[in-house]
Amino acid sequence: MLSPALESDLTRLAGQALVRPADTLAELQTLEAALPAAEQQAAALALARVRGLAEVCHGELAGLERLLAAQRASTAAPARLRFDLARTLAIAYAHTGLHDDSLEWARHALDLARQAQDPQAQAEALLSCGVAISRGGDAEQGLALYAQALEGFEALGLARLQLAVRNNMGINLKNLGRPAEALAQFEQALALAEAHGLHDSAALLRTNLAEPLAQLGRLNEARAVGEQAAAEHAGRSHPAGETTARIGLGLVLLECGEQERAAAQFERALALCTQTGDRLTLQRAHWQLSQLHKRAGRHQEALAHLEAAHEAERAQFNEDSDRRRRALQVQAELLAAQTDANQQRLRRLELERAHAELRSLHERLQAADREKTRLLARLAEESRTDALTGLANRRQFDERLTLEWPRSPGLQLALIDVDHFKQVNDRFGHALGDAVLQALAQPLREARADLALRLGGEEFGLLFLHGDRERALQACEALCERLRRQDWAALHPELHITVSIGLAGRAEMAAAPDLPAALYARADARLYAAKRAGRDRVVADDGQGSLAP
Ligand SMILES: Nc1nc2c(ncn2[C@@H]2O[C@H](COP(=O)(O)OP(=O)(O)OP(=O)(O)O)[C@@H](O)[C@H]2O)c(=O)[nH]1
Structure with missing residues (x-):
């Protein structure tokens, strides 16, 4: 938030920037130097707006860059400041002669004003659109926009802005060759200026009144009002208004046939122009003087003024095109920088x-x-697992046996076969046979061996890596006992399952070939012995039961 004092200073300086840019820049510098750093930062965009505008009006196109940078940095700024920046850009572009860009920014300002539902801002944006369109050459369309802006300012009772619009309307009507209507606008604007004590504006409006009055043949009135305007301006510190007033008065005096007095006005305007550097008026003054000298037969003087007029025109043309060229260059550089940033x-x-x-x-x-x-x-x-029982399978058994063989001298292998399993399948069906095999898994796992496995079919095994033969034998017998007692009736009332076990240990294999296969064969032979001896038992040495050859 800006302080009200700073806000009012900036509003005043923004208005002044258009007519006295150099003074505005100097005042801004003093103002900024007096601001505390925090306030300078808070007001950075608002200060950049006024400084940028003053710079552009002073012919420094760096101001345009300043304004565009401030506008880009204003996305989070208050709505009114964003609007002011867009509208200031419209004014700055109008000043550089790039009317299309001016119109684009004025339209953007109008969008912002509509979004913010700010009626004054809307009317101000319409005025800027009107200026851009009128300077672009469409006086009719400009008039229509001015009429809308005027309606807005009238509803809000803003006299200074109403008279500014009416003045612009008068200029457009004059350019359209409608002096009576132009006169009406200037007169109404003048009435407003007088009613509100706006003396600068009144003097300017009298200057503008003179021409349509003269065009309408009301020469005496034109002359009186022109003289009053020149006199009013003459007292002012800045001679720009007086210069224009004197040219206008000179033209009216010409219409009145008072050539000498007209020449005096043009000469006076010429002298003032050399102070203001206003080439357009300089050119007009030289041109009129050249015409006057020509008519009076003073060809030498006429030629000198004509050349001076042409010189001023050329210089003005060069300056205008240079300004436009530099403005376009600024645009191009900004676009290139933006493109670069976008690409990055x-x-x-x-x-x-x-x-x-x-x-x-x-x-x-x-x-x-x-x-x-x-x-x-x-x-x-x-x-490495048997799918039906979840016990280790033959592959895991072989791996483990190969691995443990060299390092487990106390290794024991028990081979286990379900007794009369074919009958189980035949009597109760294959599915129940599977259920029996599954039911054997848990007792085998709990038989205190290091690995419990299913070798295939109804054959199982236990591998004991450590301990002695007695412990392995006890575990096998405990298993037989447990299965004898198991509640097989839960699977089928007439079911009873027993197993036969052949047990062999590595330690007793000294005489036999020192290979796992030999141990396996020995355990298998003892399993057969257990079967032959009547089943449901453990055979752990070759003395028990009769061995197959
Ligand atoms: N349900 C079921 N039966 C199997 C499976 N694998 C093998 N069998 C059966 O198991 C039976 C094995 O029978 P045998 O080798 O003749 O011996 P047994 O009937 O168990 O008799 P002994 O071993 O002499 O006590 C065969 O009928 C096979 O079909 C299996 O995964 N599921």
């Missing part, structure tokens, strides 16, 4: 997107990798 942003976005894609790809690959490892582990586990 795009490149950064692309890189970020590529990074994100890579990251997500990497994550998906890692997840796939984890899944693969899990599946492989599961496959490895499954390939």
